Amino acid sequence: MYYLAQTDQLVTDGVIDPAQADEIQSRARSAMIALCVNTLLIAGILAATLGLVVLLASALSVAVCGGLFLATGLLILRYGAALYRMFGNASALIGAGMLISGTAIELVAKVPDQAGALLAIVGAVLSGLFLWRFRAGFVQLRFAYGAVLVMAVALHLFGVYAAAHAFDLSGWPMPIVHFYAFAAIAALGLTLDLRIITALAIVPFAQMIDTGTYYFTAAYVFYSPESTLSILQMSGLIGLCLWMAGRGGPALARQAGVLMIMAFIVANLCFLVGSIWGDIVGERLWGPVYGDFDGDWDAYGVARDAFRAQAISISEGGYSIVWALLLAGLIIWAALANKRGMFNAAMTFAGIHGYTQMFESFYDEPLAYVIGGLVAIPLAFGLWRLNNAWFKPQSPASTHEGREW
Numbered sequence: 001m002y003y004l005a006q007t008d009q010l011v012t013d014g015v016i017d018p019a020q021a022d023e024i025q026s027r028a029r030s031a032m033i034a035l036c037v038n039t040l041l042i043a044g045i046l047a048a049t050l051g052l053v054v055l056l057a058s059a060l061s062v063a064v065c066g067g068l069f070l071a072t073g074l075l076i077l078r079y080g081a082a083l084y085r086m087f088g089n090a091s092a093l094i095g096a097g098m099l100i101s102g103t104a105i106e107l108v109a110k111v112p113d114q115a116g117a118l119l120a121i122v123g124a125v126l127s128g129l130f131l132w133r134f135r136a137g138f139v140q141l142r143f144a145y146g147a148v149l150v151m152a153v154a155l156h157l158f159g160v161y162a163a164a165h166a167f168d169l170s171g172w173p174m175p176i177v178h179f180y181a182f183a184a185i186a187a188l189g190l191t192l193d194l195r196i197i198t199a200l201a202i203v204p205f206a207q208m209i210d211t212g213t214y215y216f217t218a219a220y221v222f223y224s225p226e227s228t229l230s231i232l233q234m235s236g237l238i239g240l241c242l243w244m245a246g247r248g249g250p251a252l253a254r255q256a257g258v259l260m261i262m263a264f265i266v267a268n269l270c271f272l273v274g275s276i277w278g279d280i281v282g283e284r285l286w287g288p289v290y291g292d293f294d295g296d297w298d299a300y301g302v303a304r305d306a307f308r309a310q311a312i313s314i315s316e317g318g319y320s321i322v323w324a325l326l327l328a329g330l331i332i333w334a335a336l337a338n339k340r341g342m343f344n345a346a347m348t349f350a351g352i353h354g355y356t357q358m359f360e361s362f363y364d365e366p367l368a369y370v371i372g373g374l375v376a377i378p379l380a381f382g383l384w385r386l387n388n389a390w391f392k393p394q395s396p397a398s399t400h401e402g403r404e405w
Contacts, residue, residue: 004340045090049097053105062102070095077140085140092144100126100151104158116162123156131191146192153188157181178204186259193251195258202262209233210284211270225284227274228314234267261341268327268349274319275353276360281312320357327353 007021016024056062073092076084103122107115130152134145164177181204189198206212211230214221224230241260245253273279280287288303327350334343 041086041090045093045097049094049101052094053098053101059102059106062098066095066098066102068095069098073144074141077144078138082140085143089144089147093147096144096148097151100148100155104155108162113166116159116164116166119159120156120163121159123152123154123159126152127156134191149192150188150197153184157184175208178208182208186255190252190255193254195254198255199258199262201259202266205237205263206230206234206266211266222269222273224270224273226279226282227270227277227319228279228281228312229285230270231267231274234263234270237263238267257341261345264342264345265349268323268345268352271319271323271326272349272352272356274314275316275323275356278316278319279314280308281314283307283311287311317361320353320361323353324350 005024007016007024010016011018011021052065053062056065069091073088073090073095076088077092080088104115104119107118111118127149130145130149134142134149160177160181164174169177182201185201185204186198189195189201203212209224209226209230211224211226212222214223238260241256241263245256245260248256283304287307288300290297290300293300293303327346330346331343331350333339334346
């Protein structure tokens with residue numbers, strides 16, 4: 001687990017000496033530089049790969065060029081000095097990316113109806129091959145094998161979704177497809193111990209109940225047609241991640257932790273939707289569909305009203321109150337348990353919730369601000385006393401400016 005430490009203050013308080021503070025700062029700087037280098041490397045590889053595929057625009061040219069890049073990179077990694085491994089990785093990944101993306105483009109262009117199934121099969125075969133090499137290959141080749149494994153899994157999942165589209169799948173089969181994609185991405189993240197990949201698994205998981213995002217003309221939209229069910233879904237995932245984090249090794253705990261944070265973020269976005277619009281539970285999944293009424297809007301309206309009359313309805317006010325209480329409890333728990341990721345996310349959504357309600361519900365209710373302010377003061381005092389009872393006592397104003405790592 002990562003902790004934030006004000007190294008200057010720790011030195012002043014005599015907790016650590018200046019040499020130890022310098023070592024902490026050096027390691028933190030090295031971690032940031034490594035993240036920067038890897039980000040630039042991956043961005044460069046992706047840009048060069050896609051650019052070469054589009055520029056060559058020929059299956060034979062892409063295959064030959066990609067093969068040369070791949071072979072050159074593998075030779076550098078196998079026999080070259082450690083100093084040049086970055087170039088070997090870049091060359092190998094550009095070549096592998098050209099071969100995989102070129103294959104996908106060629107199949108989609110030549111056999112569009114069968115492309116999805118073929119890509120899913122090719123991707124599965126490549127995933128199995130590079131998973132084996134990642135686990136059993138040379139240490140200096142693990143980065144390249146792992147990166148190609150990511151490409152192969154992406155190719156496989158692209159094929160799965162393309163096949164689902166080609167077969168015009170809808171209804172209950174699609175949540176199964178989304179769950180399969182979620183499991184595959186989460187397993188990939190755990191295998192490579194890369195939290196950025198594990199975090200992406202939340203996307204297909206959320207889409208199981210049609211929760212997702214949309215973009216149009218510089219506007220980014222989050223939508224959740226079944227906010228209550230999505231919150232329950234994400235709560236189940238959070239509980240599972242907490243259970244797994246306490247029963248596995250460090251790698252499993254890291255991946256479960258980031259997936260838990262992502263589920264928490266999506267759940268709070270669903271709470272935001274519910275606090276503005278409320279929710280008729282199950283209307284999108286089990287309610288009447290306008291297309292089934294042959295354009296008869298009146299008949300559809302009667303069926304919709306009948307469904308809403310017997311369905312569970314949660315008002316936006318109820319959502320707002322429950323959300324605020326849950327956020328307050330989570331903030332206190334995360335602060336006491338030193339769960340910084342959960343604390344930061346909860347504080348962020350508390351600000352979003354407060355800002356939203358200020359303009360949506362209480363913009364003309366000054367009494368609400370008075371009550372909220374008077375409640376917050378004793379709550380802060382109680383939290384401080386509770387912290388002093390459980391942990392080392394501190395002053396309520398003991399905050400210092402310093403470096404955070």
